[in-house]
Amino acid sequence: MHYSLTIIISLAAAAALFTLAGCTDGGSYLERIGAVTMKGNPKTLVGPDIQIGKPVLDFRVVDMSFAPVRLSDFAGKPILISAVPSLDTGICSLQTKRFNEEIAKLPENVVVISLSTDLPFAQKRFCDAEKVDRIKVLSDSVHRDFALKYGVLIKDMGLLARSIFVIGKDSTLLYKEIVPEIASHPDYDKALAEIRKAAQ
Numbered sequence: 001m002h003y004s005l006t007i008i009i010s011l012a013a014a015a016a017l018f019t020l021a022g023c024t025d026g027g028s029y030l031e032r033i034g035a036v037t038m039k040g041n042p043k044t045l046v047g048p049d050i051q052i053g054k055p056v057l058d059f060r061v062v063d064m065s066f067a068p069v070r071l072s073d074f075a076g077k078p079i080l081i082s083a084v085p086s087l088d089t090g091i092c093s094l095q096t097k098r099f100n101e102e103i104a105k106l107p108e109n110v111v112v113i114s115l116s117t118d119l120p121f122a123q124k125r126f127c128d129a130e131k132v133d134r135i136k137v138l139s140d141s142v143h144r145d146f147a148l149k150y151g152v153l154i155k156d157m158g159l160l161a162r163s164i165f166v167i168g169k170d171s172t173l174l175y176k177e178i179v180p181e182i183a184s185h186p187d188y189d190k191a192l193a194e195i196r197k198a199a200q
Contacts, residue, residue, distance in 0.1 A: 038182040047151030056173050059146040061138040064124040078198035079111045079167040085159040087118050087126040100132045107199040117141045166194040
């Protein structure tokens, strides 16, 4: 059992390094030095600083069974993306559980996605233990596609910066918050107000 887990972790780490080096598509990525801090220490984010009012890019992630999921699967619906570094940390856990509770109060057409680079196995354990069953918990561990396209990949860590994105029915970015200090909570009230507006 330990041997298998070690292999899985090693393969995931190797895949992360491969992606971070830009080897998956031969491209290079913008680096935003000191864009956020973690407990006061500056961190570099990799990827573009995407702009409100612009169309968003499609991205591919996986669900808890490693089945592919794309943003375009939810086309025509208002979408709130809650990105966290890891579900195994306190604030990330609280953030994910908060949106899982809040979705019951949102219009039925709203899609709420929680994204992290945690392996799907770990995400499933978390969701089962914490009864997170209303929002879509997805993993960017395989491709780092969301991370790089939305500019929230923490360089040298392979984690997502804590961030919120609200996307309209027409696939336009309506709101974003990249939390300046990763160890802080996002502005839940503002994000929820924006997704309610997007659902109208």
